[in-house]
Each structure stands twice: as C-alpha cells, then as structure tokens.
Amino acid sequence: MKVSGKWMVVVxxxxxxxxxILNNSMLNPAVPQLMTVFNADAVATGWVITIxxxxxxxxxxxTGYLGDRFGKKxxxxxxxxxxxxGSLLGSFSWNLSSLxxxxxxxxxxxxxxxxxxxxxxxxAFPRKERGLATGVWGISAMMAPTIGPTFGGFLxxxxxxxxxxxxxxxxxxxxxxxxxxxxxxxxxxxxxxFDKYGFITITCGVGAILYALGRMSELAHLTExxxxxxxxxxxxxxxxxxxxxxxxxxxxxxxxxxxxxxxxYSMIIASVSSIGLFAGIFLIPLLIQQVxxxxxxxxxxxxxxxxxxxxxxxxxxxxxxxxxxPTGVVSTGLIVVAIGTFPLGFMSLETSLVVIFxxxxxxxxxxxxxxxxxxxxxxxxIPSHLISRGSAVNNVIRQMSSALxxxxxxxxxxxxxxxxxxxxxxxxxxSLHAINEGFIAIAILTTISIPVAxxxxxxxxxxxxxxxx
Numbered sequence: 416m417k418v419s420g421k422w423m424v425v426v427x428x429x430x431x432x433x434x435x436i437l438n439n440s441m442l443n444p445a446v447p448q449l450m451t452v453f454n455a456d457a458v459a460t461g462w463v464i465t466i467x468x469x470x471x472x473x474x475x476x477x478t479g480y481l482g483d484r485f486g487k488k489x490x491x492x493x494x495x496x497x498x499x500x501g502s503l504l505g506s507f508s509w510n511l512s513s514l515x516x517x518x519x520x521x522x523x524x525x526x527x528x529x530x531x532x533x534x535x536x537x538x539a540f541p542r543k544e545r546g547l548a549t550g551v552w553g554i555s556a557m558m559a560p561t562i563g564p565t566f567g568g569f570l571x572x573x574x575x576x577x578x579x580x581x582x583x584x585x586x587x588x589x590x591x592x593x594x595x596x597x598x599x600x601x602x603x604x605x606x607x608x609f610d611k612y613g614f615i616t617i618t619c620g621v622g623a624i625l626y627a628l629g630r631m632s633e634l635a636h637l638t639e640x641x642x643x644x645x646x647x648x649x650x651x652x653x654x655x656x657x658x659x660x661x662x663x664x665x666x667x668x669x670x671x672x673x674x675x676x677x678x679x680y681s682m683i684i685a686s687v688s689s690i691g692l693f694a695g696i697f698l699i700p701l702l703i704q705q706v707x708x709x710x711x712x713x714x715x716x717x718x719x720x721x722x723x724x725x726x727x728x729x730x731x732x733x734x735x736x737x738x739x740x741p742t743g744v745v746s747t748g749l750i751v752v753a754i755g756t757f758p759l760g761f762m763s764l765e766t767s768l769v770v771i772f773x774x775x776x777x778x779x780x781x782x783x784x785x786x787x788x789x790x791x792x793x794x795x796x797i798p799s800h801l802i803s804r805g806s807a808v809n810n811v812i813r814q815m816s817s818a819l820x821x822x823x824x825x826x827x828x829x830x831x832x833x834x835x836x837x838x839x840x841x842x843x844x845x846s847l848h849a850i851n852e853g854f855i856a857i858a859i860l861t862t863i864s865i866p867v868a869x870x871x872x873x874x875x876x877x878x879x880x881x882x883x884x
Contacts (some may be wrong), residue, residue: 441563493527498525501517507577535601545733545795548731601756616656668807680868681796684789704755705846727783728781
C-alpha cells in the first residue's frame with residue numbers, strides 16, 4: 416500500500432471514531448435539559464448515557480468474529496452507518512423511551528467500529544510504523560472525551576438538544592465516504608464457525624455488569640438487590656464463558672492471547688489508564704463548577720491543554736516506539752501521569768486555576784506517552800490473524816474499566832463529601848477534600864502500575880529478539 420494510502424486509512428477510521436466518542440461525551444451536560452424536555456427524573460434520563468455503554472459493551476465481543484467472517488471494511492462501514500442512523504433517528508425522538516432506543520442503536524454501531532479501527536490500521540501498516548499511526552488515531556479516543564462536554568454545552572446554550580444528534584450526520588456520512596474510498600478490502604474467511612455459546616455468555620455477562628454499573632451513582636446503590644444480582648450473574652456468566660472458550664476449537668475471543676506477556680501487561684495498563692482518564696473527567700467539572708464556581712466553558716478550557724498535549728505526545732510516543740522500541744516510553748509516560756496527578760490531591764480553595772491548568776497539562780503529556788504506545792506494543796506481540804480479536808478484548812476491558820472508575824469515584828465523592836460536610840461545616844471545603852482524595856487514589860493506582868510498564872517493555876524486547884531470530 417502506498418504511503419498516502421496508508422495514512423488515508425487512519426483518516427478514515429479517525430473520522431468515524433472521533434465523531435462517535437465526541438457525541439457520547441457531548442451528551443453528559445445534556446441530561447438536566449433532557450429531564451425537562453421529556454418530563455422525566457434523573458434515573459430514567461440517565462439511561463440515555465447508560466444504554467450506549469451497555470449496547471456497545473455487548474457488541475464489541477462479537478466484532479472480531481464478524482470482521483473475520485464478512486470482511487473488516489464492510490463491517491466497519493456497516494457499524495458507522497448504524498451509528499449515523501441512530502443519530503438521525505435520535506434527533507426525531509418523540510419521548511424518552513424512543514431516545515433511549517436510538518441511543519442503544521448508536522452503541523451497537525460504536526461497538527462494531529472501535530475494535531475494527533485498530534485492526535484496520537494494523538493491517539495497513541507494517542510493525543515498525545504502527546506506533547505513529549495508532550498514536551494519530553488515538554487522538555480521537557483521548558481528546559474527544561475531554562472536549563465533548565464543552566462542545567455539548569455550547570450547542571445546548573446556542574441551539575436545541577436535537578443538534579447533539581444531528582451534528583453527527585454530516586461527519587458520519589463523510590466518514591462513510593472516506594471508509595468506502597480508502598479502507599482496503601479485507602478477505603472474508605468463510606471457514607470460521609460461530610461460537611454461539613461463547614457469544615451468549617459473554618454478551619449477557621458483560622451486559623449485566625455494565626447495566627449494574629450504570630445504575631450505581633451513590634452508596635445505597637451498591638447494596639440494592641437488583642444490582643448485586645446483576646453483578647453476580649455477570650461474573651458467573653463470564654466464568655462460564657472462560658470455561659467454554661478453553662474447550663472451543665474456534666473461540667469467539669481467544670483467551671490464549673493472555674498467555675502472551677506483552678499483551679497481558681498492556682491490557683493491565685489500558686485498564687488503569689481508562690480508570691484514571693474517566694475518573695479525572697468526572698472530578699474536574701465538580702472541582703471547577705461546584706468548588707470554584709465557574710461555568711462549563713471554563714471547565715472545557717481546563718481540559719484543553721491536557722487534550723492537546725495528549726494528542727501531541729501520542730504522536731511523539733508513537734514515533735519513539737517505531738524507531739527505538741517500547742523501552743522507556745510507557746514507563747516514562749506513567750511516571751509523568753503520576754507526577755501530574757499527585758499535586759491535584761493537595762489543592763485548596765485559594766489554588767489558582769493556572770496551577771490546575773499546569774498539572775492537567777502534565778497529565779496530558781504522560782497519558783500521550785503511555786496510552787497508545789502500550790496498547791500498540793501489546794497488539795504487536797500477538798499473531799496478525801488475531802489482531803481483530805485482540806482489539807475486541809482491549810475494547811471490552813476499556814469499557815468495563817471506564818465504567819468501574821466512574822462508579823467508584825462518583826460513589827466515593829458523594830459519601831465522603833457528606834461525611835466531611837458535617838465536620839468542616841462548608842460544602843465547598845467538603846467537596847474539595849473529597850476531590851483531593853479522589854485524585855490521590857488515582858495517583859496511587861497509576862504509581863502501582865509503573866512496574867507493569869517495565870515488565871511490558873522487557874517482554875516486548877524479548878518478543879522482538881525471538882522475531883528477529
């Protein structure tokens with residue numbers, strides 16, 4: 416494939432991925448307005464956010480099989496078309512139930528697109544060029560969640576809530592054209608069989624756990640019988656899934672991937688990174704708006720340097736990975752993330768916004784160096800014919816980790832703030848202390864993961880030596 420052709424593959428999948436992730440994050444500030452529009456309570460309206468996470472998580476596991484069976488290009492275009500259709504229908508929603516249904520349709524499209532995006536890039540680029548390529552593509556995954564809430568807030572203030580969905584349509588159609596024009600046609604393997612029992616168990620298991628996590632936002636939710644039952648059923652189904660996959664000749668998700676050390680370590684780092692990213696996305700708006708009293712525009716500006724530097728250093732990290740291998744890149748990135756996160760745990764009511772800008776920017780640099788380079792290193796270590804399956808597993812783990820991080824931080828924040836408000840006598844002081852403790856927890860978790868980065872780099876060097884022999 417020509418150089419320009421390879422990079423047009425990145426542009427094609429970046430258009431679709433960025434549109435999908437941006438839309439999902441844009442809807443967070445819209446929940447209060449949707450409550451008014453549809454005359455619904457917060458729990459019911461929260462399903463507009465939750466259903467996307469659930470349907471996407473349930474779709475991702477089967478994407479690897481479908482991509483191999485019918486061809487990745489065809490399936491990617493289908494996924495993007497489903498997302499665009501869900502967006503268009505969502506703008507015509509006549510009640511909350513219809514909106515939730517169309518959001519679920521968007522989630523199915525997103526669940527198809529995300530794993531295939533990385534698989535298509537890996538097929539287009541040789542091993543030594545994948546770092547930069549995935550770094551450029553990864554901008555969509557890291558920047559969109561941070562700028563989405565601000566963009567969504569702007570649309571809500573200047574236009575109507577329907578434009579949160581309509582804005583996806585032109586960009587999605589452009590993405591479909593680019594995908595049709597530039598994505599390489601992949602060979603469909605009609606010999607592989609469908610692991611239906613594996614599909615049923617993992618789809619229902621992941622769906623049950625994500626459904627339960629989506630219902631949790633305060634301490635009382637942790638002990639609700641419904642949520643406990645869903646988590647228990649989900650864990651049992653995932654256990655059954657593992658047992659099925661061990662015996663299946665053509666498993667839906669090849670769990671032997673976790674026997675590859677570099678891949679296993681990269682999945683651990685991906686999990687920690689997702690928790691840290693989305694926990695931070697949850698805490699910063701609370702800090703800026705509830706503690707310091709600024710609006711959503713200032714919140715977006717706080718995220719901006721972090722998002723931009725994440726994008727820049729993803730490309731830098733990718734270039735280093737391609738030229739010198741993984742040694743030092745991922746571990747340095749995690750160390751920088753930890754350095755940038757710890758100071759956010761010691762803020763006061765007098766802390767300047769400039770200080771928060773600075774440490775968020777440092778976090779962005781670290782996330783750029785550690786995020787996509789670690790994933791690319793892990794994916795490079797697995798056989799090429801399992802790339803789509805490995806990408807699907809990566810996306811399932813990220814989905815579960817993101818949901819878990821948000822649930823943990825949101826419940827901790829509510830409980831801890833309530834406790835501190837009694838002793839401190841000030842809701843702002845209590846909120847600030849709870850947010851500080853949240854950032855300290857994220858920093859400690861990141862620090863604990865640094866040795867995993869060294870193990871990843873060592874395993875990758877050993878893989879390269881074996882490959883060269």
